[in-house]
Amino acid sequence: MSNFSPIVGSDYPFPAKPTVLSEQEKLDYKTKIKQLLIDKDAVLVAHYYTAPEIQALAEETGGYVADSLEMARFGRDHSAKTLIIAGVRFMGETAKILTPHKTVLMSDLEATCSLDVGCPIESFSEFCDQHPERTVVVYANTSAAVKARADWVVTSSIALDIVEHLDSEGKKIIWGPDRHLGGYIQSKTQADMLMWQGDCIVHDEFKASALRDMKAVYPDAAVLVHPESPESVVKLADAVGSTSQLIKAAQELPNKQFIVATDTGIFYKMQQVCPDKEFLAAPTAGDGATCRSCAHCPWMAMNSLKAIYNALTDATGHEIHVPETVAQGALVSLNRMLDFAAEQQLKVKGNA
Numbered sequence: 292m293s294n295f296s297p298i299v300g301s302d303y304p305f306p307a308k309p310t311v312l313s314e315q316e317k318l319d320y321k322t323k324i325k326q327l328l329i330d331k332d333a334v335l336v337a338h339y340y341t342a343p344e345i346q347a348l349a350e351e352t353g354g355y356v357a358d359s360l361e362m363a364r365f366g367r368d369h370s371a372k373t374l375i376i377a378g379v380r381f382m383g384e385t386a387k388i389l390t391p392h393k394t395v396l397m398s399d400l401e402a403t404c405s406l407d408v409g410c411p412i413e414s415f416s417e418f419c420d421q422h423p424e425r426t427v428v429v430y431a432n433t434s435a436a437v438k439a440r441a442d443w444v445v446t447s448s449i450a451l452d453i454v455e456h457l458d459s460e461g462k463k464i465i466w467g468p469d470r471h472l473g474g475y476i477q478s479k480t481q482a483d484m485l486m487w488q489g490d491c492i493v494h495d496e497f498k499a500s501a502l503r504d505m506k507a508v509y510p511d512a513a514v515l516v517h518p519e520s521p522e523s524v525v526k527l528a529d530a531v532g533s534t535s536q537l538i539k540a541a542q543e544l545p546n547k548q549f550i551v552a553t554d555t556g557i558f559y560k561m562q563q564v565c566p567d568k569e570f571l572a573a574p575t576a577g578d579g580a581t582c583r584s585c586a587h588c589p590w591m592a593m594n595s596l597k598a599i600y601n602a603l604t605d606a607t608g609h610e611i612h613v614p615e616t617v618a619q620g621a622l623v624s625l626n627r628m629l630d631f632a633a634e635q636q637l638k639v640k641g642n643a
Contacts, residue, residue: 306401309595317344320596327603328352333373333396335599336362336386339534340556340591341377345599347559349377356560358534359431360446360632363389363625375602376611377594379404383611384435388618388625395611398598402590406432409489410468416440419465422485426462428454429624430469432491435613437467439620444628447518448533451476453631458482471495475518475525491519493584497552499523501574505550509571512548515540516573520552524573528552541565555586 312320321344328335335354337346346356355365359382366374366386373394376383379402387395410433419427419440429441430450438444445453454476457464464482466473468489477484497520506514506527515537516528525531530540534557541549541561551557552573561570572586602609613621 305589306593308589309592310597312596317596320600321348324348324596324600324603325352327600328354328375331373331603332371333375333603334366334369334371335375335377336366337377337594338362338379338382338556338591339538339560340554340588341594342556342592343559344596345377345594346556348596348599358446358448359385360448360533360628361535362386363431364629366390366393366395367629375599377599378402379407379432379588379590380611381407381432381434384613384621385431385438385625387611387613388435388438388621391613391618394606396602396606396609397611398595398602398609399593400609400611402593404432404588404590405492406430406468406489407434407437410434410437410487412436412440415467415487418467418487422465424463425465425485426457427465427467428457429467430472433468435617435621438624439617441624442627444621444624446533446628447472448535449628449632449635451479452635453628454482454484455480456631469519471521471525472518474522475531478522493554493586493588494519494552495521496575496584496586497521497524497573498575499527502527502550502552505571505574509548509550511546512550512571513540513544513546514573515549515551515553517553524552537561538564541568541570553586554588554591556588556591 335349337349337356349356363385367389374386375396376386383395383397415437427441428443429437431446458480464484466484467487470486470488473486494517513529514527516525516531518531538560542564548569550571550573555572558570575586
């Protein structure tokens with residue numbers, strides 16, 4: 292059964308495009324940041340969708356580049372007193388909730404996510420209150436307040452397993468906010484899911500008709516698709532999965548060319564682990580005014596070396612704070628996910 296809440300947040304306040312740094316400026320900022328990370332006992336944790344130079348810097352300095360689930364784990368378990376999160380706001384909030392004793396900085400606190408913006412706590416909470424018999428499962432791309440309202444938090448890498456688990460227990464589910472990911476999971480599990488109607492502006496723009504045309508030009512290319520994409524695009528995929536799962540698919544599939552339907556920031560890591568393969572961006576709505584993201588999140592683009600340097604130099608306006616009552620509620624749903632993931636890993640090791 293699939294039902295629908297009203298679509299919320301169809302128009303977003305897009306940030307200005309960041310200033311492009313010269314290669315010398317990038318080198319200068321990297322040198323300064325490396326020293327600041329040492330001085331402040333800080334570690335840089337970056338998402339796959341950030342700029343290549345940021346991902347490279349995280350790797351060079353003992354930090355981490357990962358999807359949001361692994362970012363959360365790394366930040367929680369690392370010994371550094373300060374975490375600087377290169378990503379979007381919900382990732383910084385998650386880090387603070389899991390490690391309240393640490394200082395958590397972001398290069399720009401205004402770096403948000405259309406899924407977060409499109410799922411305001413007041414409206415979502417009212418929606419949940421109308422269906423008290425349902426278990427509330429929310430995607431990680433949500434505010435701390437929405438996580439606190441939820442029973443479970445999931446990331447795209449573990450959402451399918453968790454919903455399958457809940458369905459096996461006979462649970463009826465409220466799912467929020469990504470309608471495409473929710474629809475994909477429902478198609479795989481046949482779970483009873485009541486959907487909130489949010490979407491990611493990057494993945495929602497991929498077009499099946501244009502993808503078929505591109506596939507005709509590159510007939511030997513495998514198609515990799517993130518499940519936040521429309522169903523018509525997912526149906527054309529050779530592999531569907533989270534960022535980390537798509538990177539693994541690129542390594543394991545024998546194809547030498549790949550058409551990739553997710554944020555192009557992932558190309559840095561894909562090219563790094565598959566230097567002999569070619570990666571092509573899946574078509575969106577096209578360049579210019581009709582294209583809101585052109586396959587790169589405008590809020591992820593707010594992360595820059597200059598902004599990271601500024602955050603490490605003066606934390607004012609860069610530090611994440613989460614109200615204690617909200618953090619306590621969100622920690623419950625986050626820990627359910629992390630504990631479930633840990634149990635899954637133990638099962639895999641036990642069967643190896």
